[in-house]
Amino acid sequence: MISQLSWKIGGQQGEGVESTDRIFSTALNRLGYYLYGYRHFSSRIKGGHTNNKIRISTKPMRAISDDLDILVAFDQETIDLNAYELRTGGVVVADAKFNPTLPEGIDARLFPVPITSIAEDLGTSLMKNMVASGASWALLGLPLEVFNKAVEEEFGRKGPAIVEKNVEAVKRGADFVLELAGGPLEDFRLEEADGKQKLFTIGNENIGLGCVAAGARLMAAYPITPASEIMEYLIKKLPKFGGTVVQTEDEIAAVTMAIGANYAGVRTLTASAGPGLALMMEAIGLAGMTETPLVIVDTQRGGPSTGLPTKQEQSDLNAMVYGTHGEIPKVVIAPASIEDCFYDTIEAFNVAEQYQVPVIIMTDLQLSLGKQSCEALDYDQIKIERGKLVKDAPPLEDNKLFKRYEFTEDGISPRVLPGEKYGLHHVTGVEHDQEGRPSENSVNRLKMMDKRLNKLNNLYIRDGLRIDAPHETPDLLIVGMGSTGGTIDEARLRLEKDGLSTNHITVRQIHPFPTEQLTPYLEKAKQVLVIENNATAQLASQIKMHAGYGEKIRNLLKYDGNPFLPSDVYKACKELN
Template sequence: MREQLSWKVGGQQGEGIESTGEIFATALNRLGYNLYGYRHFSSRIKGGHTNNKIRVSTKPLNSISDDLNILVAFDQETIDVNFHELKEEGLILADAKFNPTIPDGCKANLCIVPFTEIASELGTSLMKNMVAVGATSTILNLSPETFRVVVEDIFMKKGEKIVENNMKAIYAGADYLKNDPNIENSGLTLAQADGKQRMFMIGNDAIGMGAVAAGSRFMAAYPITPASEIMEYMIAKLPELGGAVIQTEDEIAACTMAIGANYAGVRSFTASAGPGLSLMAEAIGLSGMTETPLVVIDTQRGGPSTGLPTKQEQSDLMAMIYSTHGDIPKIVMAPSTVEEAFYDTVEAFNYAEEYQCPVIIVTDLALSLGKQTVEPLDFSKVEIRRGTLDINAQLPERVDGAYYKRYELTDSGVSSRVIPGMKNGIHHVTGVEHDETGKPSESPVNRKNQMDKRLRKLSDLCNRFTNPVHVHADHEEADLLIVGVNSTRGTIEEALPRLEADGIKVNHAQIRLLHPFPVDSLKPLMAKAKKVVVVENNATAQLANIIKMNVGGSNIESVLKYDGNPFLPTEIHELCSTLIQKSKELA
């Protein structure tokens, strides 16, 4: 009985690969298994190789696996592209339709199943993916009935006949392999799960859920991979709550609409990816200058320009911090798990209003679109804080027609805030430099006062921010400190025990607040390590350079990957081991 295994289905985009993985994973999630899924797909609607790799375990996990136990192939390309991941005892379930062959060097077992033929005999070849799910159930020693509830959820809107036809296809696939001796001796039977009910969702869904829980009732956005699911989530939820989503003509309009709605008192946000973030840069500056709350979600993908729209990368870090011209206060948060994506989104809205500045939540494609098991969220932790805004406040009458001091100089840098319609709250709002009432001013004294006021807002944020650096530190003196950001957390955590087994004392720090940078949290960890290795998915070591700018460190080295794929635990283990070995040789 296996505690975990990895399963992958592949074929041409548009032939049901995603739904196959979704049905398989959702059913196992409901049995109480822990799952981590990662989709490889092309930046087109139909055609091109796609696959969905799903790791299943009786224990918690936060990373894709290094290898593969079962590969379900609907074409030869799936075998040719993915066979190198298969373990020697692995199994290829291939459709007989394309006369599958095993490439040289592949030691996995080939099991040919007539997916398409069986499905066609039942009414339509479109159900071949259901036949494949059924065949998988036999390998894992699961009852085909395991999948009924999921099939009903997906197909009941098309009628009971469609549901039953799909279940027949699952049963037919299961029956085809029942007496196959290769299957009986495959050793791929899963140990029983704990039956605990957990959520199963992508990071984008967690962000959308967090926005709703935070009280956001307006979103303006333009569709873009890998952020579109946030918009789709809000489209499904906000109308039920009296809110609205507007699909704008571009990201510039989306950002400025969100600013306008926030100015009116409605918690609002936008979401995009690198190209959209570039377009929003000027508007983000407007939020900073007018001190209007704004939440922006940036789901990183391969760049520059259109780049790799559907591939993993972490190359927007510098852009998020420094792309806006001029100096403004800005908060950049970086959740590293789906759970953190939910809670951080709630806090982003709180910080945006408390500090009256733009807040950017950065994720990456693996975190945004990777579907994971999530423990039940604790909604009692959700707190809504609106800073100095009090819509019921009785503002004093203005003397001699004087305007309200919306940008009043304060020790904290945060002024009181009003929304349109509040009596005695009239003031100017402009993107040019202004005095305390918002009236345009080019006075050098006023300029310095207002600039200093804005920039001292965030002086206490690093102390207020919950867990700005997620720390795993078992060693007072470490040979190695591994630093990462976003989705690399789970992969690094899986590599740690392997490095420890090599006799390397390793600590781990995952950066969760990129700006302002949590110097006091990271500096002591770096001081306790002989070597610091920064793991990131970009070509120019952006996170490492941010650390050097803020903390310093002559002992920093980088482990970089920028081929569009996320890190594997084995890669981090091997690369870090090599760096340590080289250091010993030089010493």
């Protein structure tokens, strides 16, 4: 028996690939397996090759596998594009309709199944996804009753007749392939899982849940891949808590609406991707100048311009840190796991209000949309911290206003909500004095700039560096961000077996950069490899600028639209040593 395997289904976008993957993985989740998925899809509604790859394991993991055990193909293109991933002895379950063939040199077992014909016999070719699922499920020797339960949940709203037909499609697919193969494949039998059902979700949904838990009650946003699922999640959830989602005409309207709502005291967010973030830059400067809390989620994708809207990239770092004109205090945090997406969202709202600054949550497409198992969330960790929000402001002296931008020792001024008695003050995007009145006085300008910029001097978010450093002086320190963490950890297991000592740090606080915390690990490492999905080594540049050690730092960059595989990291590390 084996402890893990990889399964992939592919075909033309719009012909049921995603629903097949969803039901297949839901059934596996019911059995208690850990899952990690990656979806390759085109930037169009229908047509173009798409595939979903699911890694199934009895133990936690956070990376796509290098190879593939089972490929389910709805067309020959799926075989041609993906067969190279198959391990020796792998399996292809293909629709017999297109007379499938394996490319030359591929050592795999091909099972042609009349997937479309079986579905059409049952009344509609739309059920071919269930035929294919039943066939691949049966080869693993897994109980059909568990799969059928997932089918019932998927189609139950359409009535018992539809459920019955889909269950029959699963059975016929299973029966056909078992007769063809002579029974379940013994070399593909999975070890029994722990039976504990995990959360099975995407990062965007955990961000949405984090928004609800943090007390956010308004989202203003414009739909864009790969951020739209946050909006879709909150459209369903926020009304249950007295909140709402507003779809604006563009990202400029979204961010300015969010600023206005936060000024009024409602925790509000907006979410977008690189093109939308570019449109928000002037308004982010307004939030910084007026010291208004603001939370933005940037789900990175391939750029520039429209670029690769459905592919992986981590190339917005510089835009998030430096994009606004002028100089404002700003926080950029990068969740590194699906659990982080929940907790970091809550922290983002707290930091935004405590420091009265824009906070950008930086994710990437793989973390945002890659569906995976998630450990149970600890709701006891939820804390709502609103900072210096003043209630019952003291009476004002004659002709005086509330000192909304008062010079304080920590640089953070008292904040009042509109309508607060004795809280009257000016708000403007031009430079201003302590009461908010416009001011071009040079002394005031210096003091206000220093006040705003210095209030983040001691900011260090929870777990700003995720550190796994078992070695005092490692041969190699590997540094990454976002979704690369699990891939790095998997490569390290192989490296350690080869006798190469490695430490691993995931940078989660991008700005202000955690220089003091990172420097000791850079100093002790013999070499440093920084891994990131962009062409210009943006994270490595931050490290060099803030901490130095440029002579030790090497880059592993990937910007072809695909996430890193463990083998990518392993090979790069071996080449350095």
